[in-house]
Amino acid sequence: MIKVAIVDDSDSYLSMIIEILLKYGFVKEEIYYFDSSKKCLSSKIDFSLYLVEIDLPEKAGLDIIKKLRDKNVFLIYVTACSKHLKNVIGYVLKNKLNAELPLALNKFFEILSEEKELQFTYKNGLVSIKITDIMYIKSDLGDLIIVTDKAEFRILNKSLSSIYTILQDNFCYCSRNVIVNMDYISSILNNTICLKNGIKLNISRRRYKTLFIKYMHYKFK
Secondary structure, eight states, X not given: OOOEEEEOSOOTTHHHHHHHHHHTTOOGGGEEEESSHHHHHTOOOOXXXXXXXXXXXXXXXXXXXXXXXXXXXXXXXXXXXXXXXXXXXXXXXXXXXXXXXXXXXXXXHHHHHHOOEEEEEETTEEEEEEGGGEEEEEEETTEEEEEESSOEEEETTOOHHHHHTTSOTTEEEEETTEEEEGGGEEEEETTEEEETTSOEEEOOHHHHHHHHHHHHHHHTO
């Protein structure tokens, strides 16, 4: 089930937002309302979609948006003021909810349907994970270890080269034994990649130039 978080200090538009979500097939029990960004960020629920009021007190709306951007989740920005909308896609005006929120939801489902998943056998069961959730993959004694921000999976008797061909363009070798997802890179310094969660990966001398150029192109494209 797709879990949705609505973050707004005022519930005056809440019923309208929920009504639109229900029309799109969302389940009422999977729609959660938070009246502050702090309450939302402290929640242990794994949300796929956030509807965030950017005009929360003390710039809390902008703060939560910055924090959520690092989590590979989907965001729809909700606001009562059009001054925030110049040259930005993905915002919804509250006084135009019935017209604009369905368009944003259409885009959400379109992107969701295009997301690739990786399926493999793990501990006698079939596991399916989003490729976008993979931080890096490393080779270890003839097996692969797939690392996400929540778990690690060991795939027996699988090579990096066999899996690299099905990954997206945002993946790159940083050494002969490791492939990294560039979406999770925080910095590259002194032949070391620092991921956004603090994990550090070594870059081989042979791979450094290729990775650095690819990362710069990807980051500023």
